[in-house]
Each structure stands twice: as C-alpha cells, then as structure tokens.
Amino acid sequence: MVGPSYTDMRNFVVVGNKAVTSPDFSLNGLPSSAGRLDILCRCVNSAFFLSHDIRRDVTLWLILLGGPDPQVIIRFVGDRLKHLNPDERNIATLIKKALDRKSEDGREIESTPGIYVKRGELKDALEGAGEILYLHEDGVNISDMEFSDPTFVLGDHLGISEEYEGILERLGAKKVSIGPRSLHADHCIIITHNRLDINEFDRSCN
C-alpha cells in the first residue's frame, strides 16, 4: 500500500455531488443512473493523459457523494496506474471495480494497480495537503501565482456545496481562476496542467 504523497506532485480533488457509491450502475448510463459519473471519468482522463503517455506526477481524488452507500473516496496515483485507457467507458469500468471491492470497515483497498478506494469525504482527501487551491471564476489569476505542491479542488456540474466551501475556507484554501469563462471540471484540469507545464518549462530554461 502506498500512502498519499504531495511532494513534487500535482494533486486534484474532484467532488461528484451525485456520483453513485455503489457498483450497481450501467456503463451505458453514466450521466443518468450513475449520477454524472461521466464528468468524473473525463476528469481522470484530463488529470493523467499525455499523448502516448501518463502523467506520473499526478494524484487525483474523486469524492463520490451520491449514495446509496456512504460517501466514498477513490484515489488515482499516476506512477502506479496500469490498464488505464482514456475513454469514459474504460475509466468507468475501473471505478465500478473500485466500488465493488471497497472495504466495509473503512480500510483503503487497492482495487486495481494505482487505484485506491475507501469510505471518506473531502476532509479525509485533504488531510496532509500542502497549498490548497479552489478553482473558481472569482479567484486570483493562476498566471500570477507560484505554487508549491498544489492541491486543486473542483466541483462537478453542481459545483462545491456551501458546507464544502466552509471546509475549504477553514483549511485556508485560496481561490484561483484559470480564465474568464465558466468551464467543466475536466476542462479546468487541462488548463491548469498547461499553465504548470509552461511554468516548469520556463524555469528549466532560465
């Protein structure tokens, strides 16, 4: 078992307000019967895929709040991932396996290589996180910031609830914006990666 590591990593936490916590959903009905699990699948794609490669320096937490079982965290660890393809159906199959194999006693289980599942919620995912950034249209322009082991928090189509905004505020999260338009969570992850890629490249050239 590999515990969470935030050092030299890019971390993303995505809240699925209606995403199912039981494996009894149809792969043909991700937006409907699975509570917009399609959005979370696309966030997995955005977080990890390069052209013909995987981003090894990324950890992604999905927070599934949609019931019927208690809240679930699924953690994806880039440098241990295997069998991950970029299409929604493949990613949903791996999430289904994770939900099927989760322990009832709260222990974290590695359901397939690099994918870990346990009962839990936002504050469990953020335990040990360094700098917490809440991606939000009203935030500070991401281009004006320097990051150290950032953890970016995003919501699905319903955003982040007031309760969760309260948790983020108490943890000292800063709001950051990636542009003037309101975008899907998976699109925000792509743009965030791009800004960090450019920053890293510029630093390596100086």
Next chain:
Amino acid sequence: MVGPSYTDMRNFVVVGNKAVTSPDFSLNGLPSSAGRLDILCRCVNSAFFLSHDIRRDVTLWLILLGGPDPQVIIRFVGDRLKHLNPDERNIATLIKKALDRKSEDGREIESTPGIYVKRGELKDALEGAGEILYLHEDGVNISDMEFSDPTFVLGDHLGISEEYEGILERLGAKKVSIGPRSLHADHCIIITHNRLDINEFDRSCN
C-alpha cells in the same frame, strides 16, 4: 441548409485517421471497433461545451478516414446544435446517425440539428478557410500570435499524415504550439479556447 461561415468564428478541423465511415459500429467499442472514435467524441465535447452552455461561435469538422465507406466529413455548427450532451456515448450516437443518413451522391445532409454530413476530405473542409493554423509541438507559441477567424487543424492519436501535411503546407498553414508537452487533440482544443477567451477578455477590457 446553412453553409460554412468563418467570420467571427473559431474553427477546428480534426482528422480521424482510423475513424469508421459506416454506422455499423458498437457504442460499447468506440476505441476499438469504431477506430478511436472516442477521441473525436471528446473533441466535440472540447470544442463546444462551457459550464451549462454551448459555445455558439464554433464550427468543428471531423474528417473520418477509416473506411469501409469513402471518406466522410461531419460538420458541427455551434449556433444550430441541439440534443448535444457532453458524454462520449451521446456524441457517438449523433455521429452514428450522421453516418447512417449521409447521401450517396455527395450532397451535404443535416442529420440532426446543427450536424451536417457529406463525403469529402481535408481539402473540402478547408475550402474558404481564412487563416489556417496547424497545432504542432514545433510551432510558434500561440501566446505570441493574434488571430483573425482562425481554423485550427489537429490529428488524432496518429497525428497528421505526410500527405495531409503537404496539403496544409500548400495552403500556407502556420504551425502553432500551445505548450511544451505533446497532448491529445481534445486537450489541445481546450487550451486553444482558453487562450482565445483570455485574449478576447483582455481586448474587451482595454
């Protein structure tokens, strides 16, 4: 029938080297039996979706080269699109309908609102295009450029063939780069939109 319009539009052309041209594929096998149609579906998502809205100022051409039928162009027109959801399966269903309804005599057919299909290839899609930009890692940094009615050309997992690179060169296409990493086509569209959004916003504030 609404003809192509490039004025004040953002235009994207995506080449699907193996994407099927017949509707006889399984919605459960987009990466396999449909010739990586999953990539093209994600490009449709990236080109059009805002949070709870559609980008009306976008036209997207998919060029399907994978047989068994002759080459096909599917054109998506933002300000006429209806029934478009962001998940791959929904988008693939609309592409399947387009392929099912295409005319054998080369005429362009509106298969569902805002989606047009005809036999054709890259040079047909680029007829009448203004400034053609070929998204490529070795290109000029996109941040250093100003665009007027741009048409961005991208390839799927196999990129752009030498034959098609020759066509682009003869049409005077410029290579532009969006960052230091090699990315999936759908991710490139997201980043391109973000740069254009920021440019437009900056201009509106000055």
